Amino acid sequence: MTRALDIAFPLALAALVLGAWEWAIHHWQVPHYVLPAPSAIAQALCANFASLMASLGSTLWVTLQAFAAATLLGVATAIGFTQSRLLERTLYPYAVILQVTPVVAIAPLILIWVGFDHINLALVIVATIVAFFPILAGATLGLKSADFNLLDLARLHGASRLQVLWRIRLPTALPYLLSGMKTAGGLALIGAVVAEFVAGSGTATGLAWRIVESGNRLEIATLFAALALLALAGVVIFAALSLLEWALLRRWHESAISE
Amino acid sequence: MTLLSLFGVGKQFSNGTQALRDLSFCVNQGAFVSLLGPSGCGKSTALRLTAGLLAPDTGTVDFPSSRPETGFVFQEPTLMPWADALTNVRLPLDLKSVRRDEANARAAVVLARVGLGGFERALPRELSGGMKMRVSLARALVAQPQLLLLDEPFAALDEITRAQLGDDLLRLWQEDGLTILFVTHSVSESAYLSQRVLVLSQRPGTITADIALPGARDARLSPATIEAQRTISTALNGAIAA
Incomplete structure (x- = not known):
């Protein structure tokens, strides 16, 4: 019952807002190049469906690659940090610098260095940088959160570093890592969009490029359609990662156990 | 001696x-x-x-x-929350790379000895404080210290x-x-x-x-x-x- 209401109330709000929006556009005769009505956006979506889907696919592909790369790199770096204090001391400040430097500012450099003939690689690198840090932070915290007594017990029984990592540290880190991954999933999409914006015309074919292009042509309805698809993609990514988290943690972790 | x-x-x-x-x-x-x-x-x-x-x-x-060979029991049960009772008890054997089926059999025997026969698949959060301590005791005994x-x-x-x-x-x-x-x-x-x-x-x-x-x-x-x-x-x- 409450589950149904969780879905019903937001849907009702959406219907209300869209209805009011539609009415307001017609009532005040708002020009379509300023703000198109929801019906016009839906029409634009249908009219450009094939090309918008291709753009969505392109953006999602960059996002997926960046997310996978950020996860692998983040976990690998975090494992390195827990194995070597020296490595952590040396590298951590640079990880922070990478995180706090606005990626829009370094994206043009990356595009130049990688080259416009490898545009997909350049986009993936930019998006990876954006998504990397939450994974690193989550995995590092998680790997360090292993129960000290459990680590002592492993030592007592002569466990190797690899055994400790595999049997104790990684399972302990899983909830923290998944939380980082949920943040990183959304960031990978944002990173892909930012990279496409910077890459600009003639190179990128993703949704962000469609937004720029539609804006330039004053096809605001198409712009909104692309925007809606981006938002939808973000929601789907978040939902998929939440599902993964639930599947992996539901049996044992407090955060995923329902009453 | x-x-x-x-x-x-x-x-x-x-x-x-x-x-x-x-x-x-x-x-x-x-x-x-x-x-x-x-x-x-x-x-x-x-x-x-x-x-x-x-x-x-x-x-x-x-x-x-x-x-x-030494077994250690802490003040807290100190179990792995993601692993069932059998896997928790088996840990010392796993760390010694004892074959899986042999380790399972030995862990099951020790669990039964501490009065937890039938709870092999139970997760720590499903067990009472006393039962968790029994799992911890079984884990300390499994390697025959x-x-x-x-x-x-x-x-x-x-x-x-x-x-x-x-x-x-x-x-x-x-x-x-x-x-x-x-x-x-x-x-x-x-x-x-x-x-x-x-x-x-x-x-x-x-x-x-x-x-x-x-x-x-x-x-x-x-x-x-x-x-x-x-x-x-x-x-x-x-x-x-x-």
Whole structure:
């Protein structure tokens, strides 16, 4: 019952807002190049469906690659940090610098260095940088959160570093890592969009490029359609990662156990 | 035969706390020895030194024969929350790369011995505090240790559960011929369970009384047990006053 209401109330709000929006556009005769009505956006979506889907696919592909790369790199770096204090001391400040430097500012450099003939690689690198840090932070915290007594017990029984990592540290880190991954999933999409914006015309074919292009042509309805698809993609990514988290943690972790 | 001996052991922590000073005692094979003292007197430190988890600053921890296979039970159950009871018990065997089917069989046998037959697939969060402690005890026993070290294992349990677990521990000690070093701050527990009680002074801990309790104390409130409690209490009060 409450589950149904969780879905019903937001849907009702959406219907209300869209209805009011539609009415307001017609009532005040708002020009379509300023703000198109929801019906016009839906029409634009249908009219450009094939090309918008291709753009969505392109953006999602960059996002997926960046997310996978950020996860692998983040976990690998975090494992390195827990194995070597020296490595952590040396590298951590640079990880922070990478995180706090606005990626829009370094994206043009990356595009130049990688080259416009490898545009997909350049986009993936930019998006990876954006998504990397939450994974690193989550995995590092998680790997360090292993129960000290459990680590002592492993030592007592002569466990190797690899055994400790595999049997104790990684399972302990899983909830923290998944939380980082949920943040990183959304960031990978944002990173892909930012990279496409910077890459600009003639190179990128993703949704962000469609937004720029539609804006330039004053096809605001198409712009909104692309925007809606981006938002939808973000929601789907978040939902998929939440599902993964639930599947992996539901049996044992407090955060995923329902009453 | 002496299984382990500590001689002149001292330990200071990096924050400057002197936990132990000139601690010396021997434990014979097959003995059930309690290490009793006030909170913060270094009992746990002594146990960790014995287990080899800490190195002493001064003195020696010596095993006249080779270092025995050792089981350790912490004050908390210290289980892996993601793993079922069987997998938790199996951990020492897994770390020794014992074959999976053999490890499972051995873990199941030990679980049954601590009264948890049928709970192999239960996760820690599905078990009560006493049951979790039993899993922890089973894990300490699965590798067939000669020496069992227990660090106030029943301190967080209710009285009834504590009494049951104490009796089970006595049974396992007798059946397996274990040597047990049992850290506790409970006079009644040490009087009922052990053959010998070492009383530690306040920090820095050192042994102030070595009380042998010969003969069986077949019940918690038998005259012999009460008499043992009185002896231990007197020694403990002396240790605290000193």
